[in-house]
Amino acid sequence: MAEDTTQQTKDNVVKVHKCPICGKLTDNIKYRPFCSKRCADIDLGTWFNEGYVIEGKNPVDEEESE
Numbered sequence: 001m002a003e004d005t006t007q008q009t010k011d012n013v014v015k016v017h018k019c020p021i022c023g024k025l026t027d028n029i030k031y032r033p034f035c036s037k038r039c040a041d042i043d044l045g046t047w048f049n050e051g052y053v054i055e056g057k058n059p060v061d062e063e064e065s066e
């Protein structure tokens with residue numbers, strides 16, 4: 001009589017997705033596609049970090065080189 005479980009699952013239907021940061025399966029839709037705020041922050045940090053690196057390649061000196 002394992003059918004009982006099916007009923008419970010139907011009522012508790014959740015869509016799980018895979019967090020692109022840590023690869024964990026999660027049903028947290030608040031921070032989709034991430035599993036948590038932490039992973040969302042990590043993704044954001046990556047973007048900021050890339051922007052920072054690009055900016056760092058352009059020293060302020062260049063503006064004065066004329």
Ligand SMILES: [Zn+2]
Pocket residue numbers: 019020021022023024034035036039
């Ligand atoms: Zn994650």
